[in-house]
Structure formats: structure tokens, C-alpha cells
Amino acid sequence: MKYLKVINLIIFILFFFFIINFYFSENFLQIKNKNRKNFSIYLDNEINKIKIINTKKDFKEFQDNSKYFKKNTEEKKFWQLLKTK
Numbered sequence: 001m002k003y004l005k006v007i008n009l010i011i012f013i014l015f016f017f018f019i020i021n022f023y024f025s026e027n028f029l030q031i032k033n034k035n036r037k038n039f040s041i042y043l044d045n046e047i048n049k050i051k052i053i054n055t056k057k058d059f060k061e062f063q064d065n066s067k068y069f070k071k072n073t074e075e076k077k078f079w080q081l082l083k084t085k
Contacts, residue, residue, distance in 0.1 A: 022028055
């Protein structure tokens with residue numbers, strides 16, 4: 001069992017070492033930058049392909065809908081009872 005743990009530890013250390021070395025290598029950084037530029041170009045193309053829906057409505061115009069809402073101006077009975085005391 002001890003041998004297995006030691007072997008696993010060595011494998012983990014080697015794997016971690018290679019990952020760190022590759023991540024900071026020039027080759028990886030160049031590939032990463034190239035992929036980011038390609039994805040940016042792809043996104044720009046996809047955004048340009050989206051059709052814009054034109055409407056005749058002006059959505060910034062304010063519409064007064066107060067006539068559709070119930071206006072409650074009368075006082076509640078609870079408050080009236082409190083005032084009488």
C-alpha cells in the first residue's frame with residue numbers, strides 16, 4: 001500500500017510540473033491569444049448576422065395608465081378608530 005501511495009504522489013508531482021510548465025510556455029500563450037482573437041472575430045460576425053426588428057412604437061414615450069388602477073383614497077376603519085380615541 002505504501003508503494004502505491006508513493007507512486008501516486010510521484011505521478012501527481014510530475015503531472016503538476018508538466019501542466020505548470022506548459023501553461024507558462026510561449027507556445028501556449030501564443031495559442032491562447034490566437035484563440036481569443038478568433039473567438040472575438042467569430043462573435044463580431046455572429047452579432048452582425050442578427051436581424052434587428054424595426055418597430056413604429058416609441059417605447060420611451062410615457063403612457064398614463066392611472067385610469068385603469070383603482071384609487072383608494074378613503075381611510076381604513078382601523079385608522080379611523082385610532083383617531084377617535
